[in-house]
Amino acid sequence: MTRISKNPEERKEEILDAAMELFLTRGYEKTSVSDIVRRINVAQGLFYYYFKSKEEVFRAVMERLARQFSERIIAIIRDDSLTFRSRIEKVVDTMHHVLPVSESILMDEIHQEEFRAIHYRLAFQIAGEVIGPIAELLATLRERGLARVKDPKLTASFLVFGVFGLVHGEDDLVHDKKNLTTDTLLDMLSGLLGVSPEVLKNI
Amino acid sequence: MTRISKNPEERKEEILDAAMELFLTRGYEKTSVSDIVRRINVAQGLFYYYFKSKEEVFRAVMERLARQFSERIIAIIRDDSLTFRSRIEKVVDTMHHVLPVSESILMDEIHQEEFRAIHYRLAFQIAGEVIGPIAELLATLRERGLARVKDPKLTASFLVFGVFGLVHGEDDLVHDKKNLTTDTLLDMLSGLLGVSPEVLKNI
DNA sequence: ATCTACTGACTGACATTCAGTCAATAATAA
DNA sequence: TTATTATTGACTGAATGTCAGTCAGTAGAT
Numbered sequence: 001m002t003r004i005s006k007n008p009e010e011r012k013e014e015i016l017d018a019a020m021e022l023f024l025t026r027g028y029e030k031t032s033v034s035d036i037v038r039r040i041n042v043a044q045g046l047f048y049y050y051f052k053s054k055e056e057v058f059r060a061v062m063e064r065l066a067r068q069f070s071e072r073i074i075a076i077i078r079d080d081s082l083t084f085r086s087r088i089e090k091v092v093d094t095m096h097h098v099l100p101v102s103e104s105i106l107m108d109e110i111h112q113e114e115f116r117a118i119h120y121r122l123a124f125q126i127a128g129e130v131i132g133p134i135a136e137l138l139a140t141l142r143e144r145g146l147a148r149v150k151d152p153k154l155t156a157s158f159l160v161f162g163v164f165g166l167v168h169g170e171d172d173l174v175h176d177k178k179n180l181t182t183d184t185l186l187d188m189l190s191g192l193l194g195v196s197p198e199v200l201k202n203i
Numbered sequence: 204m205t206r207i208s209k210n211p212e213e214r215k216e217e218i219l220d221a222a223m224e225l226f227l228t229r230g231y232e233k234t235s236v237s238d239i240v241r242r243i244n245v246a247q248g249l250f251y252y253y254f255k256s257k258e259e260v261f262r263a264v265m266e267r268l269a270r271q272f273s274e275r276i277i278a279i280i281r282d283d284s285l286t287f288r289s290r291i292e293k294v295v296d297t298m299h300h301v302l303p304v305s306e307s308i309l310m311d312e313i314h315q316e317e318f319r320a321i322h323y324r325l326a327f328q329i330a331g332e333v334i335g336p337i338a339e340l341l342a343t344l345r346e347r348g349l350a351r352v353k354d355p356k357l358t359a360s361f362l363v364f365g366v367f368g369l370v371h372g373e374d375d376l377v378h379d380k381k382n383l384t385t386d387t388l389l390d391m392l393s394g395l396l397g398v399s400p401e402v403l404k405n406i
Numbered sequence: 407a408t409c410t411a412c413t414g415a416c417t418g419a420c421a422t423t424c425a426g427t428c429a430a431t432a433a434t435a436a
Numbered sequence: 437t438t439a440t441t442a443t444t445g446a447c448t449g450a451a452t453g454t455c456a457g458t459c460a461g462t463a464g465a466t
Contacts (some may be wrong), residue, residue, distance in 0.1 A: 002463090003411080003412060003413075003462085003463055003464065004411095005410085005411050005412070005460095005463085005464065006411085008411075010407095011411080028361070032454080032455060032456080033455075033457080034455075034456090035458060041354075042412075042413085043412065043414055044413085044414070044456090044457085045412070045413060045414070045415095045458080045459080046411075046412055046413075047457095048456090048457065048458075049241055049410095049411070049412070053456080054456065054457090055316060055317075056426090058316075059316055069423090097410040113258060113261075114258075116324060117320040117321060117323070117324040118320060120320070120323040120324050120326075120327050121319055121323050121324075122373075123319040123323075123370075124323045124373075125373075127368060127372070128372055128373050131233060135462075140456095143205055145387070146324065148394075150387075150390055150391065151382065151387065152371075152384075152438095154382060154387060154391060156331055157364040157365075157368060157369055157372065158366070158368070158369060159365070160368065161364050161365050161367065161368020161369065161372065162360075162361040162362070162364050162365035164360070164364065164368070165327075165330060165360060165361070165363065165364020165365070165367070165368070166357070166360055166361060166364065168330075169327065169330070169364065169411095170327075170331050170359065179221075179354065179357060181316070182211075184354065184357060188353065188354070188357060188358055188361060188395070189351055191351075191394045191396070191397050192394045192395045192396045193394070194394050199447075206427085206428060206429070206446080207446095207447090208428090208429070208445085208446050208447070208449075209446085211445090211446075214411080214446080214447095223461070234423060235419080235420060235421080236420075236422085237419095237420075237421090243445075245448085246425080246447060246448040246459055247421090247422090247448085247449070247450095248422095248424080248447070248448060248449065248450095249447055249448075250422095250445075251421090251422065251423075252445095252447070256421080256422080257420095257421065257422090402446060
C-alpha cells in the first residue's frame with residue numbers, strides 16, 4: 001500500500017471526524033474500530049497510534065459535541081442585544097437539537113438504550129458547562145434590581161438542570177411536552193427569580 | 204456436570220442478582236457473560252435461555268434499580284406524617300445513594316466514563332418516575348392555599364430535575380456542594396412554589 | 407541515518423449460537 | 437397398581453464469528 005503521511009493534528013482530527021460520524025449514526029457498540037479506519041483508508045494500527053482505545057475516541061467525541069453545544073448556548077446567554085425572553089427561547093431551541101440523531105434514526109431497542117445513556121451523559125455535561133454564564137446573567141439581573149436571587153450559582157444550576165430535564169425527559173413521564181411554551185416557562189421562572197411574570201417577559 | 208433444575212422464576216432472578224452484583228462492582232464492559240454464569244455455576248447457554256442478550260439483562264438491572272429508588276422516594280413524598288421540610292431532606296438523602304458504588308470503587312478513567320453514563324441514565328429514569336407523586340403533593344399544597352403553582356406537573360418536573368442535577372452534577376461545574384443544605388434549598392424553592400420561606404419551612 | 411507516521415497480520419477475549427443431554431412429568435400399556 | 441415409553445423444558449458446553457488491541461516491521465520525510 002502506498003503510504004500517505006499527514007500532519008498529525010490533521011490525521012487525528014480526521015479519525016475523530018470519522019468516529020463521530022459513525023457513533024452518531026450507528027451508535028458506539030455497532031461501530032467497530034475497523035469501520036472507523038476503513039472510512040478514511042488507513043490501517044487499524046494507526047488508530048492506536050493516535051488514541052489509546054475506542055473509549056478514548058468516544059470520550060473525545062463527547063467532549064467535542066458538548067463543547068459545540070455549550071459554546072452556542074453560552075453565546076446566546078451573553079448576547080445582550082437579545083431580550084431575556086428570546087434568550088430563553090433560543091437556548092431551549094438549541095437544547096432540543098442535542099443528539100437529534102437519536103430521534104431521526106430507526107433503531108432497535110438495544111440501540112435506543114445505548115443512545116439514551118449517551119444522550120443523558122451529554123445533557124449533563126452541557127448543562128454543567130452552561131451554569132457559570134447563567135449565574136453571571138442572574139447576578140447582573142440582581143444588581144439591576146430585576147431579580148431577587150439569594151445564590152445565583154445555586155439558582156443557575158437548578159434552573160439549568162430543570163430546563164434540561166423538561167426538554168430531554170421522556171415524553172410520557174414528564175409533563176405534556178406541548179405545554180412547554182416560552183410563556184409557560186417564564187411564568188414558572190418568574191417565581192424562582194423573584195420577578196413578576198410581566199416584568200420577566202419584557203426584559 | 205450434575206444438573207440442577209430450578210423454578211424458572213427463581214433461576215431468572217438468580218441470574219439477575221448475579222448480573223447486578225457484577226455490573227455494580229466492575230461495570231458493564233468488564234463483566235462478561237461467562238463471569239455471570241460462573242458465579243452461579245450454570246452453563247453459558249442457560250444465560251441465553253433466559254435473556255436475549257447481555258444488553259437485556261443490563262436493562263433489567265437498571266429497571267430494578269430505578270424501581271427500588273423511585274419506590275423509596277415516592278413513599279417519602281406520600282408520607283403525610285412528615286413535614287414538607289423533612290420530606291425534602293429525606294428525598295435528597297436517598298438521591299445521594301443512587302449508584303453510591305461509583306464513588307466507593309477505585310476505577311480507571313475508562314470506567315469512570317461508563318459509570319457516569321449509567322449513573323445519569325438512572326437518575327433521569329428515577330426522576331421521571333417520581334414526578335407524578337410530586338405533582339400530586341404540589342396540587343394538594345395549592346388546594347390548601349399553601350402554594351401558588353400554575354401547573355403542578357410542569358413545576359414538579361422542573362423541581363425534580365433541578366434537584367437531581369444539583370445532587371448528581373459534577374462537583375466542579377455545579378455550585379459548591381457544601382452549600383446544598385436543606386435551608387438553602389427551601390429558600391430557593393419558596394420562590395418557585397410561591398410561598399414565603401418561613402411558611403415553607405414549617406409545613 | 408534517524409525518526410516518525412504508518413501498515414496489516416495476528417492474538418486473545420468475548421457475545422452469541424446450537425445440537426444435543428438429562429431429569430422430571432405425563433401418557434400408555436401391562 | 438406397576439412398568440414402559442413419550443414429551444417437555446431446563447440445562448450443557450463446545451463451536452463460531454467478531455472485534456479491540458498489539459506488534460514487528462516498513463516507507464517516506466528531514
